[in-house]
Amino acid sequence: MTKAARNAPPASLAAQKRFHAHPFDDDKLKEECGIFGMTGVTDAANFVALGLHALQHRGQEAGGIVCHHPEFGFNSARRFGYVRDNFTSQDVMQTLPGPLAIGHVRYSTAGKKAAVIRDVQPFFGEFSRGGAAIAHNGNITNADALRRELIERGSIFQSSSDSECIIHLMARSLQKDIPSRMEDALRRVEGAFSVIAMTRTKLIGVRDPLGVRPLVLGRVGDAYCLSSETCALDIIGAELVREVAPGEMVIITEDGRVESRMPFRPQPSKFCIFEHVYFSRPDSIIGGRSVYETRRQIGVELAREAPVDADLVCPVPDSGTPAAIGFSQESGIPYAMGIIRNQYMGRTFIEPTEQIRNMGVRLKLNVNRALIKGKRVILVDDSVVRGTTSRKIKEMILDAGAAEVHFRIASPPTAWPCFYGVDTPEREKLLAATMSEDEMRDHLQVDSLKFISLDGLYRAAGEAAGRDNSCPQYCDACFSGEYPVAPSDQIEKGFQLKAAE
Numbered sequence: 001m002t003k004a005a006r007n008a009p010p011a012s013l014a015a016q017k018r019f020h021a022h023p024f025d026d027d028k029l030k031e032e033c034g035i036f037g038m039t040g041v042t043d044a045a046n047f048v049a050l051g052l053h054a055l056q057h058r059g060q061e062a063g064g065i066v067c068h069h070p071e072f073g074f075n076s077a078r079r080f081g082y083v084r085d086n087f088t089s090q091d092v093m094q095t096l097p098g099p100l101a102i103g104h105v106r107y108s109t110a111g112k113k114a115a116v117i118r119d120v121q122p123f124f125g126e127f128s129r130g131g132a133a134i135a136h137n138g139n140i141t142n143a144d145a146l147r148r149e150l151i152e153r154g155s156i157f158q159s160s161s162d163s164e165c166i167i168h169l170m171a172r173s174l175q176k177d178i179p180s181r182m183e184d185a186l187r188r189v190e191g192a193f194s195v196i197a198m199t200r201t202k203l204i205g206v207r208d209p210l211g212v213r214p215l216v217l218g219r220v221g222d223a224y225c226l227s228s229e230t231c232a233l234d235i236i237g238a239e240l241v242r243e244v245a246p247g248e249m250v251i252i253t254e255d256g257r258v259e260s261r262m263p264f265r266p267q268p269s270k271f272c273i274f275e276h277v278y279f280s281r282p283d284s285i286i287g288g289r290s291v292y293e294t295r296r297q298i299g300v301e302l303a304r305e306a307p308v309d310a311d312l313v314c315p316v317p318d319s320g321t322p323a324a325i326g327f328s329q330e331s332g333i334p335y336a337m338g339i340i341r342n343q344y345m346g347r348t349f350i351e352p353t354e355q356i357r358n359m360g361v362r363l364k365l366n367v368n369r370a371l372i373k374g375k376r377v378i379l380v381d382d383s384v385v386r387g388t389t390s391r392k393i394k395e396m397i398l399d400a401g402a403a404e405v406h407f408r409i410a411s412p413p414t415a416w417p418c419f420y421g422v423d424t425p426e427r428e429k430l431l432a433a434t435m436s437e438d439e440m441r442d443h444l445q446v447d448s449l450k451f452i453s454l455d456g457l458y459r460a461a462g463e464a465a466g467r468d469n470s471c472p473q474y475c476d477a478c479f480s481g482e483y484p485v486a487p488s489d490q491i492e493k494g495f496q497l498k499a500a501e
Contacts (some may be wrong), residue, residue: 032421034058037196039203041224045096048103049087049254054232059105066133078120105134136163138421141191144489183263192420210270211246260426272473297460299326306450314338316381323410324380334490373401387431420451
């Protein structure tokens with residue numbers, strides 16, 4: 001591709017409008033939520049705050065903690081912003097006493113995006129047999145229908161969150177104890193859920209029958225915890241006991257007994273494969289396998305599938321780093337930090353005037369000019385969603401004097417929205433939904449663009465034979481359009497499923 005072609009404007013004004021994004025948007029799929037629970041220690045809320053801090057990458061909008069003390073009962077604190085800014089002060093933590101607590105960090109995927117404190121979890125309810133609180137990671141795909149039914153029967157909702165449906169379904173259950181009420185409620189729910197709940201004496205964890213979202217059980221001495229990821233166990237010095245199985249309910253009693261129930265009909269596992277690609281922290285363990293190692297292996301598969309002559313392999317920080325290392329190791333092309341991330345860029349930083357808007361991603365990323373000048377550069381990133389940031393990064397690399405720019409993407413083209421707890425743009429705003437790989441290359445104006453194949457991604461995740469089309473082990477709907485649970489609310493609004501081949 002000539003330099004003139006690389007610097008040419010997009011094909012049409014319509015294309016510019018279709019893929020326009022906010023200048024501070026880093027053009028990534030947004031993490032769902034993070035959940036953590038602790039029981040069996042004198043100050044459970046402090047452990048939960050530490051666990052939520054380790055899970056902050058899963059949600060940065062808001063966080064909350066609910067605890068129970070035998071003398072003072074249930075108490076809660078919910079705040080907007082980061083865990084470090086809200087749950088480290090003694091003024092707050094002293095209001096959260098007791099040996100049992102659960103917490104939640106949030107990025108809104110269902111409900112209103114506006115800052116409304118009543119949407120911040122955990123949610124709490126008083127039942128005939130005592131109070132209970134829940135924290136939910138995932139998305140309920142029949143929440144609209146459930147909400148209409150519940151409101152018609154007299155339920156009064158306090159939030160716009162789909163997760164509140166679970167509390168109302170529990171309240172209407174005729175079962176006597178709270179774990180059984182939860183079972184009753186969750187059998188009505190469709191979609192994806194990992195739920196941590198607490199009563200006055202029990203810590204409860206549940207995964208949906210497909211196991212789309214993660215949940216693990218950990219132990220510190222005689223105390224137990226539940227977490228979205230193993231990295232949060234490390235921060236409190238807990239050992240990993242095991243993953244909660246798809247469709248399993250784990251109940252931890254106040255005397256330290258761990259009970260297991262299987263309240264749902266068994267189904268083939270459909271764990272979210274994007275947890276391997278991007279969502280989980282690289283120091284977490286999924287299915288007994290290091291997330292970092294899987295991402296490094298994705299880079300190895302990419303180098304095998306899409307080799308290119310170049311001088312440097314550079315990650316788009318930070319999520320592209322392990323794959324870039326794997327690509328470099330397999331290809332023999334030197335690895336280099338060609339792009340430096342500003343670690344201290346806040347979410348708002350400065351009022352986005354027109355001049356600031358034109359700076360775009362330069363406020364977050366800067367090119368190592370001395371390294372890049374005159375080089376043929378391979379940029380390794382985890383995904384391309386709308387392509388807005390990819391294009392700006394390409395421009396920065398060329399402005400720094402790079403001779404060529406080649407993109408290698410550590411996931412297949414993201415062509416379909418996720419309805420299981422990930423904030424995805426509408427399908428028409430996904431670059432891969434309306435363009436072929438060659439068209440995306442021309443739109444981004446790079447010398448080459450290649451994505452890892454779905455088979456290659458499965459091999460990197462430990463499936464030696466690649467993707468078994470008859471029954472893939474993972475949920476890969478964002479790549480394949482094959483939804484393991486029909487998104488009934490979205491279909492009702494007009495969403496078109498992929499046509500049968």
